[in-house]
Amino acid sequence: MPAFKTIDDLNDIAGKRVLVRVDLNVPVADGKVTDKTRIERVAPTILELSKKGAKVILLAHFGRPKGEPVADMSLSQIVPAVEEVLDHAVSFASDCIGAPAAEAVAKLNDGDILLLENTRFHKGEEKNDPTFVEALAANGDIYVNDAFSAAHRAHASTEGLARHLPAYAGRTMQAELEALEKGLGQPVRPVVAIVGGAKVSSKIDLLMNLVKKVDALVIGGGMANTFLAARGAQVGKSLCEHDLAETAKQIMIEAATSGCAIVLPEDGVVAREFKAGAASETVDINAIPADAMVLDVGPKSVESIKAWISRAETLVWNGPLGAFEIEPFDAATVAAAKHAAECTKAGKLVSVAGGGDTVAALNHAGVSEDFSYVSTAGGAFLEWMEGKELPGVAILTAAK
Numbered sequence: 001m002p003a004f005k006t007i008d009d010l011n012d013i014a015g016k017r018v019l020v021r022v023d024l025n026v027p028v029a030d031g032k033v034t035d036k037t038r039i040e041r042v043a044p045t046i047l048e049l050s051k052k053g054a055k056v057i058l059l060a061h062f063g064r065p066k067g068e069p070v071a072d073m074s075l076s077q078i079v080p081a082v083e084e085v086l087d088h089a090v091s092f093a094s095d096c097i098g099a100p101a102a103e104a105v106a107k108l109n110d111g112d113i114l115l116l117e118n119t120r121f122h123k124g125e126e127k128n129d130p131t132f133v134e135a136l137a138a139n140g141d142i143y144v145n146d147a148f149s150a151a152h153r154a155h156a157s158t159e160g161l162a163r164h165l166p167a168y169a170g171r172t173m174q175a176e177l178e179a180l181e182k183g184l185g186q187p188v189r190p191v192v193a194i195v196g197g198a199k200v201s202s203k204i205d206l207l208m209n210l211v212k213k214v215d216a217l218v219i220g221g222g223m224a225n226t227f228l229a230a231r232g233a234q235v236g237k238s239l240c241e242h243d244l245a246e247t248a249k250q251i252m253i254e255a256a257t258s259g260c261a262i263v264l265p266e267d268g269v270v271a272r273e274f275k276a277g278a279a280s281e282t283v284d285i286n287a288i289p290a291d292a293m294v295l296d297v298g299p300k301s302v303e304s305i306k307a308w309i310s311r312a313e314t315l316v317w318n319g320p321l322g323a324f325e326i327e328p329f330d331a332a333t334v335a336a337a338k339h340a341a342e343c344t345k346a347g348k349l350v351s352v353a354g355g356g357d358t359v360a361a362l363n364h365a366g367v368s369e370d371f372s373y374v375s376t377a378g379g380a381f382l383e384w385m386e387g388k389e390l391p392g393v394a395i396l397t398a399a400k
Contacts, residue, residue: 004177004396005168005397007048007144014053015110019140020046021157023147023377024060024078024115033081036377038149043085045146045170046113050088055108057139058115059096059157061150067123072248075118082115095124097135105139111194118158123128126155133160146170148177149377152384156329157272158392167399170397177393179373180384183316183352184213192312196221196319197357200244204251206318207389211255211262216308217258218263220297220332227264233286235268238293255352267298269322270327276326289296296322296329305332306339309349315340315370318385320361335367341370354381 022042027034042112049056063073076092083090093104096116107199116139119125124132133156137143143165145151150158151173161167169177177312184191191214200223210217219227222239229235230248255262264285270292271280282298283289297305309315312359323332343349352361354375362368375381380390 004176004393005160005166006172007045007168007170007400008330010052010142010291013047013049013142014306015056016141017057017105017108017139018049018054018134018142018144019057019059019161020144021051021147021161022046022170022237024058024075024082025062025149026078028077028126031077033078035211036081036085039078039085041172041376042146042170045144045172046086048171050111050113053110054142055105055110056113057105057108058090059119060115061084061120061125061157062118063120065118065120067120067126069118069121073118073120077113079115086113088113093117095121095352097138101139119155124156126153128154128156128160130160131158133164136184137161137164138164143167143397144163145168145392146172146249146394148173148258148375150379151377151390152297154391161390162395162399169395169396173393173396174375175373176375179352179375182350182372183314184385186315188350189314190215190312191314191316192216192218192308194218194220194315194317194321196223196317196321196330196333197215197355198222200226200240203319203382204247205388206382207251207388208254209311209385210213210250210316211260213387214260216261216263216306216312216314217255218308220265220305221319223295223319224265225294226283227262230265234290235294236288236290236292237268238288243325245282265297265301265303266304267300268294269296269298269331270294271329274323274326280328287288294313295326296324297332298329302332302335305336306365306382307338309336309343312349315343315349315351315367317351317362318355318358318382322355322362324364330364332360333361337362337365337367341365341367344372345370356384
């Protein structure tokens with residue numbers, strides 16, 4: 001039983017006005033949506049409510065208009081893409097509150113879908129202003145939150161509405177929370193985490209939380225250099241936050257105390273310049289040339305990482321192991337990702353991954369579909385990994 005109500009708890013909703021918070025903050029170029037992934041993620045919830053006869057009213061933000069209407073941040077330009085994904089007509093209201101919203105809602109028949117204008121065109125959205133929340137709530141009988149990616153914000157449409165209307169999790173929110181519970185909440189052990197990316201500074205809270213929760217922490221990417229340097233290795237011209245040596249030592253001490261193994265690269269692929277096809281060589285991690293930089297972990301390290309993945313029952317992944325955008329420095333990330341996908345497909349591993357670069361890296365490796373769950377929620381996924389309470393989730397749990 002989830003700790004929150006889902007659409008399964010909604011009975012007899014024909015004719016009811018259901019306010020659904022979705023994430024439609026999609027990339028747009030020349031007025032056209034270039035990636036429909038986020039729309040595809042919320043489609044099941046929208047269509048299920050529509051088929052049950054609800055009047056479906058979509059709430060979303062787009063960009064950062066800072067509380068003022070901005071023409072090129074209007075959700076009106078998203079309507080054609082939403083209609084295409086849903087294969088269903090979608091009407092649009094020029095405001096999310098007041099007369100334009102009320103009039104559009106009044107015209108809805110059972111099963112109709114309406115998209116309201118950008119909630120962030122009002123300052124009350126990000127301030128979670130009670131008057132604005134009431135104005136939003138006036139258009140609905142029920143509230144469904146299907147925007148996990150915005151759940152780390154206590155905004156009017158993500159947190160405030162759940163205090164005014166009966167609140168439920170949509171299918172995407174439900175899937176995300178169930179996957180995260182399997183990843184770190186109540187995981188099957190051993191749990192291995194892979195954390196990569198450029199900087200330790202952006203992931204201190206994350207690393208500190210993980211070493212208390214997982215059995216092994218694999219560190220890759222540029223941040224591995226900071227840990228190696230803290231251990232006394234010479235990292236040449238590699239990306240390295242030397243000023244965070246003490247922080248890295250503290251994380252390693254915390255890991256030792258908690259019984260978490262820290263897995264650092266044993267070898268690295270180095271180059272003198274960072275560009276596609278740059279001349280590169282594999283060296284032992286203690287023999288990095290002074291004029292070179294580590295751009296990927298080496299084959300010996302990859303075998304070690306694969307061995308840890310094979311031992312694990314649960315894998316949580318955030319961040320690439322190397323500069324995967326440029327060949328040949330994508331080799332380690334691709335090899336580890338493919339191995340994790342194979343273990344998952346064989347039923348031996350629960351694999352949960354998320355964060356912007358991570359999604360891109362797994363897509364690059366061609367394995368996104370083979371992981372147990374890949375979260376498209378950047379900030380919310382990271383804050384969950386850091387062990388922080390997400391207001392949009394906490395309020396749903398409280399509503400239960």
